[in-house]
Amino acid sequence: MEFSPFNNVVKLCLQGMDMEENGKPEEAIKLFQKGWNEASNNFEKFLAAHYIARMQTTAAEKLKWLESTLQFALSTNNDSVKSALPALYLNIAKCYEDLHDTKKAKENSELAISFQNNPSDKGPFYHGTKADLKVGDYLKTGGNSNYKSEIKMNHIYFTALVNGAGLAAALAKGDGVERVYMVEPTGIYENDPNLTDKKFPGNPTRSYRSESPLKIVGEVTDWVRQTPEELQKFREKLANNKGEIIN
Known part of the structure; x- marks a missing residue:
């Protein structure tokens, strides 16, 4: 499930x-x-x-x-x-x-x-963004956060849930088209500490991060889109988030 x-x-x-x-x-x-x-x-x-x-x-x-x-x-x-x-x-x-x-x-x-080993999840993995990229490109650290532009990213974040990547694309800043890319980690990766064991036990959103680049190997266009009302609720939660973002 x-x-x-x-x-x-x-x-x-x-x-x-x-x-x-x-x-x-x-x-x-x-x-x-x-x-x-x-x-x-x-x-x-x-x-x-x-x-x-x-x-x-x-x-x-x-x-x-x-x-x-x-x-x-x-x-x-x-x-x-x-x-x-x-x-x-x-x-x-x-x-x-x-x-x-x-x-x-x-x-x-x-x-x-x-049980405290590297994540056993083998994907496939996805990254949601509004950036226009192509197969063969690499997502690398050092860019600005999709959600808080003042934060420089020390990690690249991704998920094994295509709908989660779609939601990330919808919430990303910018006016570009929502894109969900299939990606492959080129190095080790770990559970996203911003989510793991914070509100839900473990990592139910199958969200990960890596200091190594992610290679774009494909693009998907079919995922569940949220309604404008649902997206607004998520934007409000992001805007009101008072917790520290671990990066």
């Missing part, structure tokens, strides 16, 4: 996070529980269980929900879910520490370390 901010369970989790940030935990847990009740596949259950676990006030209850989250994660053959495993195992280890089970705590800490 492809992660989408327009999926109903994802929407409920986003609404719950907003309630959390506004100091309304009771409303937040209701929304997360509604997401759990409406979840129809392991990926959606994994997301909802993660947030319900986060709201628990005792180590035992938190552990119960974290272990449910883990089971749904392991049964979902999805690279975006695999990226959540290190943090998930660490959180489980912390619960066992709080419950004075040092053996289980150690086991889960070691599992967390074992």
